[in-house]
Amino acid sequence: MHGLLIVFEGIDGSGKATQSAELVKRLNDAGRQVMHVSFPDYDSPSSALVKMYLHGDFGKNPSDVNPYASSLFYALDRFASYRTKWKDFYQQGGIVIADRYTTSNMVHQMTKFDDEQERAQFLEWLEKTEYTELELPKPDCVILLDVPLTISEKLVKERAVRGGSMDIHEQHIDYLRRCHAAYQILCQKYGWRRVECTHEGAIRSIHDIANDVFCEIQTLLATKAQEEK
Ligand SMILES: Nc1ncnc2c1ncn2[C@@H]1O[C@H](COP(=O)(O)OP(=O)(O)O)[C@@H](O)[C@H]1O
Numbered sequence: 001m002h003g004l005l006i007v008f009e010g011i012d013g014s015g016k017a018t019q020s021a022e023l024v025k026r027l028n029d030a031g032r033q034v035m036h037v038s039f040p041d042y043d044s045p046s047s048a049l050v051k052m053y054l055h056g057d058f059g060k061n062p063s064d065v066n067p068y069a070s071s072l073f074y075a076l077d078r079f080a081s082y083r084t085k086w087k088d089f090y091q092q093g094g095i096v097i098a099d100r101y102t103t104s105n106m107v108h109q110m111t112k113f114d115d116e117q118e119r120a121q122f123l124e125w126l127e128k129t130e131y132t133e134l135e136l137p138k139p140d141c142v143i144l145l146d147v148p149l150t151i152s153e154k155l156v157k158e159r160a161v162r163g164g165s166m167d168i169h170e171q172h173i174d175y176l177r178r179c180h181a182a183y184q185i186l187c188q189k190y191g192w193r194r195v196e197c198t199h200e201g202a203i204r205s206i207h208d209i210a211n212d213v214f215c216e217i218q219t220l221l222a223t224k225a226q227e228e229k
């Protein structure tokens with residue numbers, strides 16, 4: 001039986017890197033072997049086209065690149081990561097924690113369409129391309145870190161000041177707004193687990209959010225253990 005694929009999702013700056021690292025630590029402390037992967041896989045040459053896209057080499061606005069084309073940049077980067085880094089571990093029953101996945105393509109690239117029917121057609125194509133044709137595993141659990149746009153914008157800007165830079169998605173607030181709305185729609189459509197990251201308008205502590213995430217994952221692990229009995 002294959003392992004578990006747990007995916008962290010959320011708008012840029014919602015805390016995915018922070019919370020996925022925290023979950024890895026907690027699972028390790030509980031004696032579980034886990035592998036942490038992140039998409040785009042910036043350290044791999046397979047992310048070359050994604051980097052060009054995010055850098056603005058194909059156009060300074062996200063909508064300058066057809067979503068079918070940009071999705072393929074990310075999908076092939078994922079294919080390379082799966083085949084060279086985590087396929088065996090996952091197929092032998094390992095727990096893989098991914099910071100973004102196909103689910104990011106769903107949200108971020110779908111927003112380039114206004115028309116409902118075009119959006120639905122795109123999602124159908126994307127699932128078939130990534131999960132069927134590229135044979136990437138489907139996630140067992142998608143955790144949506146739900147953060148209001150105003151707070152994530154602030155976190156992204158603070159991160160950029162500390163030494164990062166802002167990519168073409170992050171530079172277009174209207175685009176991030178559409179993504180935020182799309183996360184809500186797809187969370188409901190696909191049954192993703194929503195974790196509220198704010199309380200009374202303020203960001204909750206990293207520790208408190210991690211507790212909620214860990215609760216979700218403990219339930220998932222218990223269900224899997226039951227199924228395997
Ligand atoms: N709960 C939190 N409270 C305060 N700052 C946070 C919290 N979670 C993340 N951050 C900070 O916000 C920034 C964005 O978080 P990060 O985990 O990089 O988000 P993402 O991977 O979703 O882009 C980072 O500088 C991180 O240290």
Ligand SMILES: Cc1cn([C@H]2C[C@H](O)[C@@H](COP(=O)(O)OP(=O)(O)O)O2)c(=O)[nH]c1=O
Pocket residue numbers: 011012013014039040054074075100101102104105106108109167169170
């Ligand atoms: C993995 C992935 C990311 N993206 C987008 C989401 C982000 O706007 C951008 C870069 O991802 P990332 O570097 O993870 O952004 P951040 O750390 O700020 O959250 O690429 C897709 O459109 N499709 C994908 O498959």
